Amino acid sequence: MLDAVVVGAGPNGLTAAVELARRGFSVALFEARDTVGGGARTEELTLPGFHHDPCSAAHPLGINSPAFRALPLERYGLEWLNADLPMAHPFLDGSAAVLSRSVAETAASFGPRDAGTYRRLVAPFLPKWDTLARDFMSLPLTALPRDPVTLARFGLVGLPPSSRLIRRFRDERARTLFAGLVGHVMAPLSGFATSAVGLVFALAAHARGWPVARGGSQSISDALAAYLEDLGGSIHTDYEVKRLDDLPPARAYVFDTSPTALGRIAGFGNYYEGYRYGPGVFKIDYALDGPVPWTAKEARAAGTVQIGADSAEIGTALRAVSREGRAPDRPFMITVQPSVVDPTRAPAGKHVFWAYGHVPSGWTGDLTDAMERQLERFAPGFRDRVIARATAGPAELAARNANYVGGDIASGAVSGLQILLRPKLTPFPYATPHPAVFICSSATPPGPGVHGMSGHNAAKAVWRRLRQQG
Numbered sequence: 001m002l003d004a005v006v007v008g009a010g011p012n013g014l015t016a017a018v019e020l021a022r023r024g025f026s027v028a029l030f031e032a033r034d035t036v037g038g039g040a041r042t043e044e045l046t047l048p049g050f051h052h053d054p055c056s057a058a059h060p061l062g063i064n065s066p067a068f069r070a071l072p073l074e075r076y077g078l079e080w081l082n083a084d085l086p087m088a089h090p091f092l093d094g095s096a097a098v099l100s101r102s103v104a105e106t107a108a109s110f111g112p113r114d115a116g117t118y119r120r121l122v123a124p125f126l127p128k129w130d131t132l133a134r135d136f137m138s139l140p141l142t143a144l145p146r147d148p149v150t151l152a153r154f155g156l157v158g159l160p161p162s163s164r165l166i167r168r169f170r171d172e173r174a175r176t177l178f179a180g181l182v183g184h185v186m187a188p189l190s191g192f193a194t195s196a197v198g199l200v201f202a203l204a205a206h207a208r209g210w211p212v213a214r215g216g217s218q219s220i221s222d223a224l225a226a227y228l229e230d231l232g233g234s235i236h237t238d239y240e241v242k243r244l245d246d247l248p249p250a251r252a253y254v255f256d257t258s259p260t261a262l263g264r265i266a267g268f269g270n271y272y273e274g275y276r277y278g279p280g281v282f283k284i285d286y287a288l289d290g291p292v293p294w295t296a297k298e299a300r301a302a303g304t305v306q307i308g309a310d311s312a313e314i315g316t317a318l319r320a321v322s323r324e325g326r327a328p329d330r331p332f333m334i335t336v337q338p339s340v341v342d343p344t345r346a347p348a349g350k351h352v353f354w355a356y357g358h359v360p361s362g363w364t365g366d367l368t369d370a371m372e373r374q375l376e377r378f379a380p381g382f383r384d385r386v387i388a389r390a391t392a393g394p395a396e397l398a399a400r401n402a403n404y405v406g407g408d409i410a411s412g413a414v415s416g417l418q419i420l421l422r423p424k425l426t427p428f429p430y431a432t433p434h435p436a437v438f439i440c441s442s443a444t445p446p447g448p449g450v451h452g453m454s455g456h457n458a459a460k461a462v463w464r465r466l467r468q469q470g
């Protein structure tokens with residue numbers, strides 16, 4: 001009998017398996033697709049020699065993850081590559097606000113009236129970032145906070161809606177950049193705890209940047225998988241689990257799946273009925289015959305570039321999707337340009353470019369034209385650089401990965417209390433009605449992103465249970 005069986009080889013499933021294996025437990029991992037990776041993978045989606053990330057590309061949460069930082073992933077080939085600027089937010093006048101590694105450079109890009117406000121906002125947290133990140137990402141109750149005072153202070157700033165945080169700034173530049181940061185999790189700006197989202201992304205940029213992984217996001221997953229196998233764990237791909245009976249006997253089962261799928265597989269009836277899924281995304285991977293011709297020079301030097309003319313335009317786009325159930329005319333977009341720092345991603349002189357915009361759950365339209373019109377406003381001539389494109393709307397995303405229900409890349413709405421307490425209102429989110437079954441996907445705290453912390457936290461709950469059993 002195995003100690004633990006993990007279902008799903010996304011970053012959380014892989015991390016949970018590694019954490020258990022390195023504590024001496026016997027582990028087997030089962031994955032539906034023919035390769036490991038889930039939302040952290042790389043494929044030649046367009047043309048030979050162009051290595052695209054169909055899902056995650058920028059990794060502020062990965063490089064800052066307490067779980068990843070404790071693992072020897074560099075030994076297994078993971079190398080983080082930071083562009084000169086973690087992120088730029090260009091404006092129609094050809095200038096840009098930036099998130100730089102330097103607080104001073106970031107503050108200066110917001111203009112004189114907001115520079116001091118920004119410095120005062122991040123100053124209490126930045127020196128304590130590593131402890132804060134660990135405390136915040138281990139909530140609700142997997143560990144006692146190491147610095148409860150800083151965590152409480154962070155709560156006071158982070159728990160109110162981001163619309164309130166954004167009002168601290170007097171000019172549009174900082175407001176727009178922050179509205180964009182909140183847009184990364186598809187939450188409305190008026191949502192509970194959305195200030196924390198913006199703040200975490202900003203602090204992560206100052207602490208370690210927003211890198212890409214050399215060779216593509218697949219190298220994060222491959223490093224975790226290689227380490228797992230070195231620890232004696234086994235990996236079985238092309239193995240979709242439909243019932244608990246499909247799995248070998250084990251003392252614990254850990255699911256890196258959506259709560260809905262787990263409920264079906266384990267026969268939990270309506271246990272997860274109240275769990276809500278959020279909007280979807282429309283993703284485009286481009287092969288380009290040169291770099292993106294951004295008007296703003298800062299955007300040319302950035303790993304990630306947010307697209308939205310001002311905070312009102314971003315708010316309108318997010319509202320259209322989450323409240324009005326329609327695709328926006330001018331989508332808010334997140335774009336990443338990995339080949340600016342990683343020449344291995346495309347043939348010499350060519351580039352890969354990654355972009356997505358938000359659409360309603362299950363939306364079946366084509367957002368390509370709206371996204372490219374939006375890009376042309378900030379990078380005139382963009383379309384002329386396109387050699388090939390691969391598009392994926394909600395249906396394609398969900399078909400490739402069952403966790404992205406209706407195209408929701410966060411595996412569950414990041415809004416209301418569900419932003420912190422997911423998949424149920426309980427202090428034990430990784431436990432389920434069955435004492436031997438656990439859930440570790442991004443439907444559990446700390447939520448979406450490639451950071452492995454849900455897997456790490458769930459593994460902790462599992463090894464405590466296994467040790468109690470002796």
Ligand SMILES: Cc1cc2nc3c(=O)[nH]c(=O)nc-3n(C[C@H](O)[C@H](O)[C@H](O)COP(=O)(O)OP(=O)(O)OC[C@H]3O[C@@H](n4cnc5c(N)ncnc54)[C@H](O)[C@@H]3O)c2cc1C
Nearest residue numbers: 008010011012032038039055056057058241441442449450
């Ligand atoms: C387009 C897109 C862009 C993104 N951009 C970023 C980004 O830039 N930065 C970032 O940090 N995050 C990003 N994300 C989010 C990130 O990819 C996810 O939050 C993360 O991968 C979640 O990890 P996970 O392990 O919980 O689940 P997943 O990575 O989704 O992995 C789940 C795995 O379980 C497998 N599985 C599911 N059901 C079964 C079953 N029944 N049997 C066997 N296997 C099963 C799936 O095939 C999959 O491999 C993006 C996601 C998408 C789709």
